[in-house]
Amino acid sequence: MTTFPLPDLGEGLPDAEIVTWHVKEGDAVKVDQLMVSVETAKAIVEVPSPYEGIITKLHAAAGDVVGTGEPLVDFQLTGASAASAAPTAVQVESHAPQSGTVVGMMPVTGEIIEEHSLLRRTRHAVGDQVRAVPAARALARRLNVDLAQVSGSGKDGVITLDDVLAAAPLESPRRKVASAVEATVLGNRRHDDGAELLHGPRRAMAQSMSRSRDEIATCTVFDDADVHAWPEGTDITVRLIRSIAAAVKEEPGLNARFDPSGPSRILFDHIHLAVAVDSPEGLIVPVIRDIDKKSGAELRASVDHLRKSVRERSVAPEEMRGYTFTLSNFGTLAGRYATPLVVPPAVAILGTGRLQRDVVPTETGIEAHRRIPLSLTFDHRCITGGEACRFLAALIRDLGKSA
Amino acid sequence: MAQITMIEAITMAHAWELEHDPSVVLLGEDIGINGGVFRATAGLQQRFGSERVQDTPLAEGMIAGMCVGMAAQGLKPVAEIQFMGFIYPAIDQIVNHMSRMRNRTRGRMSCPVVIRTPHGGGIRSPEHHSESVEALFAHIPGIRVVCPSTPARAYGLLLAAIRDPDPVLFLEPVRIYRYAKQEVANDGRALPLDVCFLLREGTDVTIVTWGAMTVETLKAATQLAAEGISAEVIDLATISPIDSEAILESVARTGRLVIVHEAARNCGVGAEIAAIVAEQGLYDLQAPIQRVTGYDTVMPYFKLEHDYLPSVARIVDAVHATFVD
Numbered sequence: 090m091t092t093f094p095l096p097d098l099g100e101g102l103p104d105a106e107i108v109t110w111h112v113k114e115g116d117a118v119k120v121d122q123l124m125v126s127v128e129t130a131k132a133i134v135e136v137p138s139p140y141e142g143i144i145t146k147l148h149a150a151a152g153d154v155v156g157t158g159e160p161l162v163d164f165q166l167t168g169a170s171a172a173s174a175a176p177t178a179v180q181v182e183s184h185a186p187q188s189g190t191v192v193g194m195m196p197v198t199g200e201i202i203e204e205h206s207l208l209r210r211t212r213h214a215v216g217d218q219v220r221a222v223p224a225a226r227a228l229a230r231r232l233n234v235d236l237a238q239v240s241g242s243g244k245d246g247v248i249t250l251d252d253v254l255a256a257a258p259l260e261s262p263r264r265k266v267a268s269a270v271e272a273t274v275l276g277n278r279r280h281d282d283g284a285e286l287l288h289g290p291r292r293a294m295a296q297s298m299s300r301s302r303d304e305i306a307t308c309t310v311f312d313d314a315d316v317h318a319w320p321e322g323t324d325i326t327v328r329l330i331r332s333i334a335a336a337v338k339e340e341p342g343l344n345a346r347f348d349p350s351g352p353s354r355i356l357f358d359h360i361h362l363a364v365a366v367d368s369p370e371g372l373i374v375p376v377i378r379d380i381d382k383k384s385g386a387e388l389r390a391s392v393d394h395l396r397k398s399v400r401e402r403s404v405a406p407e408e409m410r411g412y413t414f415t416l417s418n419f420g421t422l423a424g425r426y427a428t429p430l431v432v433p434p435a436v437a438i439l440g441t442g443r444l445q446r447d448v449v450p451t452e453t454g455i456e457a458h459r460r461i462p463l464s465l466t467f468d469h470r471c472i473t474g475g476e477a478c479r480f481l482a483a484l485i486r487d488l489g490k491s492a
Numbered sequence: 493m494a495q496i497t498m499i500e501a502i503t504m505a506h507a508w509e510l511e512h513d514p515s516v517v518l519l520g521e522d523i524g525i526n527g528g529v530f531r532a533t534a535g536l537q538q539r540f541g542s543e544r545v546q547d548t549p550l551a552e553g554m555i556a557g558m559c560v561g562m563a564a565q566g567l568k569p570v571a572e573i574q575f576m577g578f579i580y581p582a583i584d585q586i587v588n589h590m591s592r593m594r595n596r597t598r599g600r601m602s603c604p605v606v607i608r609t610p611h612g613g614g615i616r617s618p619e620h621h622s623e624s625v626e627a628l629f630a631h632i633p634g635i636r637v638v639c640p641s642t643p644a645r646a647y648g649l650l651l652a653a654i655r656d657p658d659p660v661l662f663l664e665p666v667r668i669y670r671y672a673k674q675e676v677a678n679d680g681r682a683l684p685l686d687v688c689f690l691l692r693e694g695t696d697v698t699i700v701t702w703g704a705m706t707v708e709t710l711k712a713a714t715q716l717a718a719e720g721i722s723a724e725v726i727d728l729a730t731i732s733p734i735d736s737e738a739i740l741e742s743v744a745r746t747g748r749l750v751i752v753h754e755a756a757r758n759c760g761v762g763a764e765i766a767a768i769v770a771e772q773g774l775y776d777l778q779a780p781i782q783r784v785t786g787y788d789t790v791m792p793y794f795k796l797e798h799d800y801l802p803s804v805a806r807i808v809d810a811v812h813a814t815f816v817d
Contacts, residue, residue, distance in 0.1 A: 121795070195615045200672035201495055202642050207690040208663040208683075208728065218747060247775050 090145060095161045098127070098134050104156045105129045106313055129317050139194075142166040155398045200277035221248035225291040234255040237407065244350075246434070248425070255392070257288070279445055282346050290371035304349070306379045306469040309428045312481050312489035316444070326418060328488060329441055329461075333414060334381040336483040340476050343437040344413045347471040354436070354471050362410035363435075364392070366399045367422075375404050376397065376412045412418075420444060425462040437473055440464040461488065494674040501609075501643035502532045505650040505659060506570065508680050510540045512612040516654060517562060519546040519555060520572030528671055529574060530610060552578050556585035559605040560593070566811040569802040570654055573609040575761040576663065577620035581626075582607070591634030602657040606650070609732040611639060611663035612704050612754050612814035614801055616794035623791065624703075624755040629762070631663050638661040638685060641706040645729060648683030655682060663731075665704035674734055683744065686730045688738040694724030697811050699740040700765060701752040705802060708753050712807035721811060730762055740773045747778035762811040779814040 098105060105127035112124050128134075149155045181344035219236045221229070225248050229236050232253065239256040241248035257424045287295060301307075319328070336345040337360055347354045359380050363374045371422075375398060377391040396405045417429045420443040429440035443461035449458050463484060467477045497506070509516045518533060524547035529535030538593065548555050552573055556649065559569040573579045579586075586607065593603035606700035613622025629637050638653055638660055640646035649723050653660035691706060692713050701709045706727050712724040724742055743749050749769055751762035762783040769781060784802045 195670055196667065197670050200645075200674045202674035204644055204674065206522055206642075206645075207692065207693075208687060217746060218776060222775065223777065226778065229505070 091140065091142070091164045091166055093139060093153045093164060094158050097157050098129050098136075102129045102157065104154050105134070106154045108133060109151060110147060112144050112246065114144050114145075114147055114319065114380075118142065118164075136161075137164075138164075140164050140166055141168045148293060151294065155173070161487070184244050191414070211459075219296070220246065221253075223254045225250050227254045237410070238293075240293065242300065244337045252296075256294050275415045290368070294372050297432045298430055301432050304433045305431045307428070307431065307466055308469045308474070308477070309466040310424045310481055311466055311472075312463050312465075312476055312485060313447070313460045314463055314485045315449070315458050315460050316488055317456075318489060318491040319459065320491065323492075324385065324389055325444060325461075326392050327385050329416060329418060329439075330362060330377070330380050330388050330392075330482045331385070332487040333362060333416060333439060335487040336480045337381070337414065339431055339483040340474045340480040342472050343467060343480050345436050346413070346434040347436050347468060348434065349470065352470070357413045361412045362416060363409075363415040364395060365415065365417040365419075366396065368399050368402075370402070373399050373404060373409075374412070374415065375399065375408045376410070378411075415439070416441070427464045429464060431466055431467050431468055431470075436468040436478075437480075438466050440466070493675045493677050495675050497670045497673055498527055498643045498646045499530055499665070499669045500516060500534055501647040501674075501676050503534055503536070504678050505647045505654070506536055507539070507633060508678065509570070509651065509654045510536065511569075511816060513568065513654075513776065515566060515568060516568045517544055517546065518572070519548050519558060521548055521550055521555075521574050523547060523572050524816065525621050526605075526722060529570060530666070531574065532608070532664070540720070541737065552713045553585060556582035556590070556607070556658045556753060556817065560585055560589045560603060561606070563590075563603045564593070564601060565604050568604045568606075568654060570606045570608065570772055573607055575617075575621045575623065576609045576625060577623040579607075579609055579623075579625075586659070586661075587632050588630070591632050592660060595634060603659050603766045604657045605659045605661070606653045606662050606749075607660040608650075608662040608664060610666040610669075612665050612667055613791050613797055614667035614704065616797065619790075620739075621779070622797070624663075624665060624753075624786070625729050625758050626661075630761050631761075632657070636660045636733070637663065638667065640729065641665065641668070641689075641702045641727050643672075644676045645683060645689065645727075647676050647678075648695060649685065649729065650681035651680065652685050656685065662704065667704040668707060671704075671707065671805065678717050681745070686733055686735060689727040689729050690724070690738075690742075691727050692723065692725040694722040694746065696722045696746055697750060697814055698724045698726060698746045699750045699751040699752060699811070700726045700728055700739055702731060703754065705752050705754050708802060708804050709807055714813070715804065716811055717810055723811065728761075734761075734764075734765060734768065736768045736772070739769065740776075741801055743769055743773045744776045746813055747776055748811075749777065749812040750784060750807070750814060752784045752802055752810075754786050754801055756788050758788045759783055781812040782813055784810045 094293060095105060108126045108128050112118055112127050118138045119143050123135055124138045126133055127136060127137050142164035142177045144162060147167050148160045155161055166403050192352045221236055222260060228250055234253050234256050236248060239252050242252050243249045341356045344360055345354050345356045359379055361376050362380045365378050366373050377395065380388065401464055415435065415438040417438060417440045420441050425442040427440045429438045431438050444459060444461045446457045447460045463481065465477055465481050506518060518536065523531055523533040524537040524542060524545050524637045533545060555571050559571050562569040573582060590605055595603050611626040626637050629635055636658065638649050640649045650662060653662050691710060699709050709725055713725050716723050724746055726739060726742060751765050753760055753762050762785055766781045767784065784806050786800055
């Protein structure tokens with residue numbers, strides 16, 4: 090048996106006079122069914138039933154004055170009201186005289202709030218979130234292009250429609266889609282002369298090298314590192330990587346990003362090294378992260394993993410982004426010196442040629458030393474010749490050590 | 493440290509300011525002897541006297557006008573408009589005088605008024621008692637609009653509002669006046685205005701909301717987490733001026749934005765937030781911005797009230813809609 094008291098009908102009114110009962114003892118009522126009309130100092134108010142049940146007792150008759158909070162109606166709960174009579178249900182806060190609610194029901198739970206809020210966090214650098222013009226996103230979805238693999242040519246590296254078109258893979262069914270899109274979107278850019286349309290890494294290379302040509306103030310310095318002090322079986326690639334870390338420490342200006350619109354540059358406090366790898370698909374440039382924090386064994390493991398991924402064509406998009414310096418070890422094939430290209434917004438690249446024995450004059454006579462030819466290309470908009478040469482000197486010094 | 497409801501936190505903040513700042517005066521209908529229809533000012537007239545806590549006639553324009561005059565004479569009035577639906581007669585004073593006093597006097601005077609009013613519906617009250625028209629005031633330069641969502645933020649933000657030398661419209665979400673309790677230290681420490689509060693960190697979608705809708709939004713976030721979607725929930729807290737930097741920073745990381753407000757859709761504050769993100773964060777978005785709002789109708793009476801108010805399900809659906817692929 091549940092007693093429903095006269096609720097606080099608003100503005101702290103102390104009592105109300107019963108005008109008309111709309112139910113009688115013994116009636117079955119539903120929730121919200123009109124139960125009684127009462128008159129307060131302000132107006133006649135209709136009180137709905139808060140429960141589903143059977144009216145067992147009316148505590149006052151028409152004309153009686155009932156105090157707020159005093160018993161009004163007794164119910165025998167049935168159905169949903171009986172089931173939810175458990176204390177954990179939201180209570181109707183309507184019986185305490187000081188509750189201060191107008192007609193209606195203010196939800197009250199027993200919940201205690203545990204404060205977890207933070208006051209505005211400081212901005213941290215945007216991670217690998219891809220920034221693309223919305224139309225480019227839609228096009229990428231249609232052409233099945235992975236935006237993470239597309240390099241953006243718009244302002245601040247935003248991916249544009251053209252970038253997506255350039256990156257679209259063109260196996261035969263999609264070739265039609267891409268061509269159709271090109272025809273409609275770009276008018277007269279199709280080639281009908283039987284030329285092989287480039288896709289994947291070749292397409293990306295054509296794009297990024299064009300950007301390099303258009304934007305970078307290229308200057309290359311050549312020198313040789315004398316490595317005759319190296320013992321048998323020295324891991325060449327690992328020594329090259331280590332020397333880059335040593336040189337960056339001395340001249341951090343080559344491990345940076347340049348923005349010509351400032352002009353401004355950011356010197357990075359981490360070194361993520363992109364390693365140029367040749368593959369049947371073309372030039373692939375996966376990244377080894379934090380080379381200055383890895384041991385020789387860890388670097389070797391990273392390089393092996395990298396070559397394996399390229400062979401298996403399993404280089405993930407994240408593994409190609411975020412590099413701060415590049416190594417192009419073309420010397421495993423042929424070639425001594427080169428003018429490797431820097432792809433913006435990076436500012437430098439080291440090309441290493443074939444390690445071979447050179448005849449060198451020394452103070453004591455003629456000797457044959459193992460040497461590695463070095464070609465350091467840098468963006469002269471933001472790196473001075475002095476910085477580049479000091480970098481090169483630090484490279485040569487570190488490579489010259491026996492271990 | 494007691495665990496108190498939002499209403500008690502509001503009373504506590506009033507008492508602190510009445511005690512520590514002799515220029516603070518409260519006024520409003522039924523706030524004195526009665527302590528307010530929601531008991532927000534319970535016991536204050538008994539404690540501080542009828543000159544500091546004044547019962548006014550039933551005249552909102554007059555209440556607001558008195559505030560302008562009191563503020564001009566060096567007092568700090570904190571007025572209650574009994575329900576936001578009653579604020580319209582006061583708009584003349586608020587817009588034509590309060591919000592302009594600093595501008596009109598070229599900075600020689602400001603108008604340190606706080607107008608507090610219960611905001612929103614969900615308590616089955618009659619017509620005019622469930623309004624949420626914050627957009628009207630967000631549009632007016634010179635007045636701040638603030639809306640807390642927990643007892644602690646109600647305490648801290650009300651203190652900040654009272655201490656601020658410019659007018660603040662302080663919206664109190666009536667549906668959560670007594671919904672839950674929280675430990676709030678009565679230490680007089682204000683929270684900063686004009687910044688968002690991060691309620692839940694997430695990586696997949698940013699949900700911006702305020703007032704009572706933070707409850708449903710956090711429930712939706714829990715439901716989404718079970719589906720593997722990590723939602724970041726931001727309490728706007730100060731509705732005007734909008735802390736757009738916090739929202740843009742969050743969207744830059746998540747790439748998706750859903751805005752939830754109880755107020756009607758057309759030209760609601762959600763539209764302004766969406767415009768800001770479209771202007772300054774477009775390239776970070778991976779899907780169109782979604783708004784979950786009340787409908788463009790008069791707020792219905794209690795039988796349809798919960799159909800009007802954005803539900804947990806509607807919020808979850810809106811988040812799903814941002815995962816178009």
